Amino acid sequence: MIRLYHVSKRYGDIHALQDVSLGVRKGEFCYVTGPSGAGKTTLLRLLYVAEPPSEGRIWVGGVDVTDLARGHRHLLRRNIGVVFQDFKLIPTRNVGENVGLALEVLGTPRETIQRRVRAVLTTVGLGGREEESPRVLSGGEQQRVAVARALVNDPAIVLADEPTGNLDGAMAIEVVEILQAVNLRGTTVVVATHDTGLMERFPYRRVRFDRGRLVGEVPCRL
Amino acid sequence: MPSVTAHLLRRAVRSLRENVYLSLVATGVVASATLLLGVFLVIVHNLQAVTGGWERDTHISAWFAPDIPVERRFELKEQVGAMEAVSAVRYVSEDEARTWLAERVPEVAPVLADLGPDVLPASLEITLAPGHDDPEAIHRVAETLALPEFDGLDYGQQWVERFNAFLSMLRILAVVLGGMVALAGVFLVANTIHLVVFSRREELDTMRLVGASDRFVLVPFLVEALLQGIVGSGLAIGALAVLHHGFLVRLQAAVDLGVAGEPLSFLPWPMVLGLGLLGVALAVTGTWAAVARFLSKVA
Numbered sequence: 001m002i003r004l005y006h007v008s009k010r011y012g013d014i015h016a017l018q019d020v021s022l023g024v025r026k027g028e029f030c031y032v033t034g035p036s037g038a039g040k041t042t043l044l045r046l047l048y049v050a051e052p053p054s055e056g057r058i059w060v061g062g063v064d065v066t067d068l069a070r071g072h073r074h075l076l077r078r079n080i081g082v083v084f085q086d087f088k089l090i091p092t093r094n095v096g097e098n099v100g101l102a103l104e105v106l107g108t109p110r111e112t113i114q115r116r117v118r119a120v121l122t123t124v125g126l127g128g129r130e131e132e133s134p135r136v137l138s139g140g141e142q143q144r145v146a147v148a149r150a151l152v153n154d155p156a157i158v159l160a161d162e163p164t165g166n167l168d169g170a171m172a173i174e175v176v177e178i179l180q181a182v183n184l185r186g187t188t189v190v191v192a193t194h195d196t197g198l199m200e201r202f203p204y205r206r207v208r209f210d211r212g213r214l215v216g217e218v219p220c221r222l
Numbered sequence: 223m224p225s226v227t228a229h230l231l232r233r234a235v236r237s238l239r240e241n242v243y244l245s246l247v248a249t250g251v252v253a254s255a256t257l258l259l260g261v262f263l264v265i266v267h268n269l270q271a272v273t274g275g276w277e278r279d280t281h282i283s284a285w286f287a288p289d290i291p292v293e294r295r296f297e298l299k300e301q302v303g304a305m306e307a308v309s310a311v312r313y314v315s316e317d318e319a320r321t322w323l324a325e326r327v328p329e330v331a332p333v334l335a336d337l338g339p340d341v342l343p344a345s346l347e348i349t350l351a352p353g354h355d356d357p358e359a360i361h362r363v364a365e366t367l368a369l370p371e372f373d374g375l376d377y378g379q380q381w382v383e384r385f386n387a388f389l390s391m392l393r394i395l396a397v398v399l400g401g402m403v404a405l406a407g408v409f410l411v412a413n414t415i416h417l418v419v420f421s422r423r424e425e426l427d428t429m430r431l432v433g434a435s436d437r438f439v440l441v442p443f444l445v446e447a448l449l450q451g452i453v454g455s456g457l458a459i460g461a462l463a464v465l466h467h468g469f470l471v472r473l474q475a476a477v478d479l480g481v482a483g484e485p486l487s488f489l490p491w492p493m494v495l496g497l498g499l500l501g502v503a504l505a506v507t508g509t510w511a512a513v514a515r516f517l518s519k520v521a
Contacts, residue, residue: 048431071435071436073521074435077430077431077432082431084431088428089428090428101429102432102433105432105438149432
């Protein structure tokens, strides 16, 4: 489902990723782990084509996205749900509208959007809070709204950048359980995290990065 | 299709509501740019009206030689009047010429009385037909009037040529200045809308990242621009009318601004409509330029 072949990413003199070759199978759950500055976020950004690699090639869902034209990127992104580290919620829209945005861009009818938004918000524990502004939510609640937006259009791939970073232990477990449930329905899930406790509790495959290099891998122990 | 239109309108109105201050600023800028263009158009329109009047007034004076019998003079008047290039001919006798001058310049009346009745020659005042008032046509008509019965012709050849050169230059200047004003308007609107877009960059960035196409982002902005353009143009045309009727016309009455006594006129309806469309085009073009520039920079 995802394949990187000798991928490097440089920002001036900084090597964010160096010669990374990696594959994630369809329906797999995979952690990308490592300390801050290891290149986890950069890896995810390359996967949803926020920027191109400096070297190497990347395939997502069987499509070579290395040099994907601007005009086609949105089509790829419609099949990828992304949980951003900074949530990227629109403050002028309410919770329901933020979640529904991923369907709105597809031209989904309003009634369908409302129905699916209600369902996914219930799944992440925010049922009935569609009308609230993201401004009044706690960090953890905002994170769950971001998760809901990533899942609402049933994407083939979910990329989550530190999805439990702002959550307490119990809530973090709940969010990973949601991602696990999505994965069990066949969705490929890639989670960037450095929460070792969580990775021990849900021992899926781990790929470890350090200073932009892929330095180790732990297979799934489920 | 109606649901798509309704959806776009809903998004545009919502966006206008969410960004009231910047929307008002953008509408104000559209109105100002359109008003600027409107003032320019009023000036050009009135200049054209005045110079058009001058063009229509282009005529030839043919002075009769002394001792040409009156019957011959009227024969020549008939002949000249039958020419295709001539729209009207008026015979001015010596007496009429003297009276006309004495009325216009009262100071010379006693001198004219002393000099006798034939001090000014009789003449034919020839008005040229439309389409025959350019320098070449006037020259051609003058050549056919080179008869021994006429002592001289006055058609201000040099003046006509200079006047036509001036008119051509004025038209080019109007097009160039109009283009510059329009470009300045687009620039002004584009930069204002760029501020609007900049203030919403995170929202637009997020839209792109969750799968929005450029069109999904751009079209509501264009619908907003259309609404702002309509409101801005309406305000500009209203302000222009107030400025014209409430200020320029009164100013003209007070200090006689009108050239050749022509009253300053407002733009005719087709031009008002054109100005309104131009305002809408300014808003839409400026917005399109600003949003396209933003979109080219996001992933």
